[in-house]
Every structure is written in C-alpha cells, then in structure tokens.
Amino acid sequence: MELRSFTLILLIFTAVACSDEIQESTIGDKWINSDTRIILFDTLSVKSSTLKLDSLIVSGSERVLIGQYDDPVFGKVNSKSYFQFLPTRYNIDSEAKYDSIAFILRYDRYSTGDTLFSQKFLISEVTEDLKPHDQFYYNTSYYDSAPGILTAHEFAPRPRSKDSVHISLDKQFGEILFKKLQDQEITNPDRFLNRYQGLVLEPDHSGTAILAFSKNSFLRIYYTNKEELEDKEEILDLKVLPENTFHNTSAGLTKDPLPSLPIQEQSVPSSETGNLSYIQAGTGIATKIEIPHLKSLEDIEGTGSIVEAKLKFYLNTSKDRTIRPVKDSLRLFIINHRNEIIADVVGYNNQPTIANIEKKEGEFSIIRYSVPIKKFIDDKNNAYDGDDWSLLIYAPNLTSSVDAFELYGEAAAKELKMKVEITYAIYDE
Template sequence: MNWRSFTYILLIITAVGCSQEDQESSVGDRWINSSTRILLFDTLTLKSSTLKLDSLIVSGSNRLLIGQYTDPVFGKIKSKSYFQFLPTHYSIDSEAEYDSIAFILRYDGYSSNDTLFRQKFLISEVTQELKPHDQFYYNTSNYTTSTDILSEHEFSPRPGSKDSIHITLDKQFGEEIFKNLQSKEITNSDNFLNRYQGLLVEPGDSGTAILGFSKNSFLRLYYTNKEELVDLEETLDLAVIQGNTFHNTSASLTTDILPDLPPQLESLPSSETDNRSFIQGGTGIATKIEIPHLKSLEDIEGTGSMIEAQLKFYLNTSRDEAIRPVKDSLRLFIINQRNEVLGDVVGYHNQPTVAKIVEKEDEFNSVRYSVSLKKFIDDKINEYDGDNWSLLIYAPDLTTSVDAFELFSEGAEKEKKMKIEITYAIYNE
C-alpha cells in the first residue's frame, strides 16, 4: 500500500478537524498522532473584493433585456435594447392602402424584480449607423436616437406566458416605410438600411422590472389590397437582424453600500462593503478572491503533499429571491493582476470547476457553496506567472440576465465566513 492510499484510508476513518478562527496565519498546527500525519486547516488568508468589468460583449446573445428597477445595493438597474430590421420582401401592390405599423415584442420567459405593476416602454428611431466596435457590441454601446417618440406603451407584463406585446407605432413612421417600398424607392437591404438604422426600446422612469425578449420579435406593416369583390387585409413583416440587435445594461451604483466601483484594474475590498462582495449579470460586477500566501505551505516541516483544498463561501439569502436568485452552481474563472479573465478554473480532466450548494442555513439566511481548488492551487504554485492569478466569480447568465448575488466575505461572522480548507499529509519527517 503506497502512502497516498494509506492517507485516504485515514481520512475516511478519522474525523479530523482544526479551526483557528481568530488567527490570520497561513497554516494551523493540530496533528494526528500517526506515522502519516494529516493536517486540516482553514486559516489560510483570503482576500475578497468586488470589481466591475469595463464592458461585456453582448453580440450573439439570444435574449434582449428591457426595463428598470431600483436595487438596494446596485442602485437603478436599467436595460434598453437596439433593434435593426429588414423587410422579408420588397414588393407591395401599387393599389394597396396603408393601415398601420406595430412592433411585436416576444417574451422569452425571463424577468427580474416586481412584474405585478404596469410598465412603460418608449420607442424612438435610431439616427446613427448601427455598427459594432471592433466587431462587437458591448453592454456599454450607445447610439444616437431621434428626440421624437414613436410610441409610449404601457402594459401589464406577462413574462411567463408565450404571448407577445403588440405596440402600435407612430402612423406616419410606418406610412413612410410603406410608401418607400410601394413606390420602389427601396428595393433591397442596402437601400433600406441606408434610410432606416433601427429602433431603440427603453423603459420609462417608473419601471419596476426588467424583462427578457426574443430576437424573433419583428415589425409588422398592415395594409389593404383593393379587389373587385372584397378588400384583402395584408401584412408585411420586418424581421430582426440578429447580429445588429443587442441590449445596453447599466447600474447607477448610488447606494451607501456601493456608491461607486473603481475601473477594472482595481477592486473594492469587502472590508469596505459590510464584509460582503457582489455579483451581477448584465453589468459585469463580479467577486474577486485572492489567495496571497500559498508559498507558506512550503514552510510545513517534513515531506508532504496537499491532498485537497476546498473553497467554502456563503450566499446571503435575506433579500427577495426576485432580485437575489439562488443558483445550484457558480463557475469560477482565473484572472491576472490586471483583472483580465484568462479562462476557466478547471479540474484534472479539464472539466470546468463549479461551486455547488452543499448546505442551506435558514437560521443564518445563507446558502453554503463548496468547490475543490486543488488543481488551481497546484497550478498557481507551479505555473509561470501563477503568483499573479486570482479567482473570479460572476453571474451564470453573465450577458443575458441581471441576476445578482451577495457573498459573505472572509471578514464575516464565524457562521458565514468565506474560507479555504487545506488537507495536507506529512508522510516523511
């Protein structure tokens, strides 16, 4: 039997525990009296903080976010969407008569915050060329629009339905499109996009929710073909150009907890945010976790090896789940000293490393997650530039939701404290 097998047997038959909560050192000092000694300690220093990614690529997202509400931590959360369209055909009978134009917005099932109240959407025409920056649209991308409002539409949201929102637009706007198609002033996609860049849909100031919509939304022209015996009601759809349709999502960050966040190169320590760190989809707000003293493992006397390293952290569940959902798992990523994402944290078989729920603490309004970081720590110690690596946790649906999470930090009270537990075997002293 080799030392590793013997070690695992000892772990199974022995309940080993060592916790020195008041000590901020790198290693503990309680040992098993055995020829192979197993050390379990949870006093390795962690540093958690909140950072904001400068921008998120939203090109390619299938969901569009529109709406706003006020969050107790992040301030006013607002999302607006830019749409670009093309007619499905360019032929309208010369005798046809225009009726109206409508925007058909299809729900995709997502919502955040309170959908019981009526919402208002404002629609205006984009006047600047919709062109991506460096081939991408970002959550910070903005384009000029007309001051004229094509529609102010109030409605009661039904995000869980398979229904859609039918928004009647300004009659003259639709009539102009109709006449340009009917008179052959516009006969192809280039003609159309030279004249019509798209539409912006944004929320009114009194909104209480953000809603998700499908890119299968469309504009619809209604008109009548005059026939000898009966008038035929016809429609012409203008389909969304998915590559040039995207949303812009922001957080005002005007609360006492998060009055602002520094540029991406820096992060805000949890000690300055009530011993919590924060995550939010759509806006790029994420939690950074540093493990600065791994070299101290080399100070342990004797020949040994790290058997396991488990990161444990707690999610604050005291707020309304409508704005603080609980996810079964959260993925971890590696960032460098400039807080740039290098890639996924992976296991020994190259599988993504995922923090999973292991316990719900109703008494303390928290949910505990746990994840193995053994390979990450091995790589951090041994790989070139590993000293500069940290962990990042951001929202599972990073660009397609505004889901937010609050993590208790390493400075939180004992029952909620973020920590890393190291199991270390000494097999030759």
C-alpha cells in the same frame, strides 16, 4: 520529530489564518514506502473584494433586456435594447392601402424586479450606423437616436406567458416605410439599411422590472389589397437581425455600501462594504478572491502536497428573492493582476469548475457554496506569473441577465465566513 513537525505546521498556519480546526490522520500504504500524515486546514486566509469589469461582450446573446428597477445596493439598474430589422420581402401591390405598423415583442420568460406594476417603454429611431464600433457589441455600446419618440407604450407585463407585447408605432413612420417599399425605392437589404438603421427601446424612469425578450421578435406592417368582392387584409413582417440586436445594461451605484466602484484594475475590499462582496450579471460587477498565503505550505517540514482544496462561501439571502435569486451554481474565472479574465477555472479533465450549493438550512435561509480549486492552486503555484492570479466569481447568464448575489466575506461571523479548506499530505519527513 513528529511533535516538533506538528508544532511548526500549527505555528505557520496560525500566522496566516484563524484555523478553526486542524485534523491529522495516517493513511499508511496509500503512499509507497512511507506513512502519510493528512492535515486539514479548516480555514486558510482569503481576501474578498468587489470589482467592476469595464465592459461585457453581449454579441451572441439569445435574448435582449429592457427595463429598469431600483436596487437597494446597485441603485438604478437600467437596460435598453437596440434592434435592427430586414423585410422578409420587398414587393407590395401598387394598389394596396397602408393600415398600421406594430412592434411584436416576444417574451423570453426571464424577468427581475416587481412585475405586478405596469411598465412603460419608449421607442425611438436609431440614427447612427448600427454596426459594432469594435468587433463586438458590449453592454456599454451606445448609438445615437432621433430626439423624438415614435411611441410611448404602457402595458401590464406577463413575462412567464407565451404571449407577446404588441406595440403600435407612429402611423406616419410606418406609412413612409410602406410607401418606400411599395414604390420600389427600397428593393434589397443594402438599400433598406441605408435608410433604416433600427429602433431603440428604453424604459421609462418609473419602471420596476427588467424584462427579457426573444430575438424572434419582429415589426409587422398591416395593409389591405383591393379585391373584386372585398378588400383582403395583408401583412409584411420585418424580422430582427440577431447579429445587430443587443442590450446596453448599467447600474447607477448611488447607494451604500456601493456608491461607486473604481476602474477595473482596482477592487473594493469586503471590509469596506459591510463584510459582503457583490456580483451582478449584465453590469460587470463581480467578486474577486485572493489566496495570499499559499507559499507558506512550502515551509512545512517534510515533503508534502495538496490532496484537496475547496473554496466555501455563504450567500446573503436577506434580500427580496425577486432581485436576489438563488442559483444552483456560480461561475469562476482566473484573473491577472489587472483584474483581466485570462481563463476559466477547470478541473484536471478540463471540465468547467462550478461553485455548487453544498448546504441549505432553514428554508434556504443559510446557503453555502463549495467549489474544488486544487487544480487552480497547483497551476497558480507552478505558473511563472501565478503569484498574480486570483479567482473571479460571476453569475450564470452573465451577459443575458441582471441576477445579483451578495457573498459573506472572510471577516463575517464564524458560521458564515468565506474560507478555503486545504487537505495536505506529508509523506516524507
């Protein structure tokens, strides 16, 4: 009986996976009134692919992203940011004289790309009502701006510093704003926003990096008040409204192996993209993992259950680390047949399930992630629509970075291939 059962199990999983190793053991009284055989299926067949979500909600992000760089896979990655402001006060002395206006952009210490080269930002005035077209702002949200630019500012970036970027704006723009405040034409937030929707900062086409800036940035008006002995220098700050300040981020996708991606409901198999699947935060590009043959476990003779299940995959580390950082963990979601996110992947205590680095070798030239997915598999097997469920692997900081990752697929070389390991217990034959 035992030999026939083991042969059946071996045949079933040979049909659905190229199993490198099947291990068997007995754990005796761990199960009541039965000897239990534990079988490890070292490679259960998976299918990996790359897809692009239609949009990402960026409302609520604590930072904004501005810049562009040329990526060897994703093409030209570009991010521009919309800012809305309100003055901290609405009174300026009638005798005061305007001096200048500047945008003070505070670094947020995140960057991607080559920051050794100077960067150039173009600043324009937003002309469309800067409110969400829907309930949220998305990475695809777009608003009209004036045809001319207020300033083109070139600077040497220092993203890791506690410094800020000081951008002098068009003198006339600042002078008109100053005069409206001084003459009491604008005396409250509603009147201000009726006239000034905000500013948009875009990168020049020559950019080589994307930089992050804090929403604690602000506009500053410089002016002087006449005093008896000498003029006194004064400032008036216009603080950023965080709820109406966001970034629009996109990837050009003009290069192999990803010259384009279809609509969200479709994905591109890793077999068509060099046995790699791709992830990029900020642009909606993610890796989909399907596990198509779980039902085959039901064909194993005897009563059994999954004791443990792990998804394991390797990171391609051949790219420049400035555009392919190594992160300690990656996020997972559950998606349906339309590739819509329906839930986080969690454990039995409802804790988030994260793919963590399990193995590093050779100065990080080989990096393997491992993530427990037993609860996902159990829920998938028990849910009425579970057959339609797949996993989606995404980057951390998915709405506030452009971090990118390349994962080896199921058809990669044996030592790098993506796989699911199942530990299966048979305890009643």
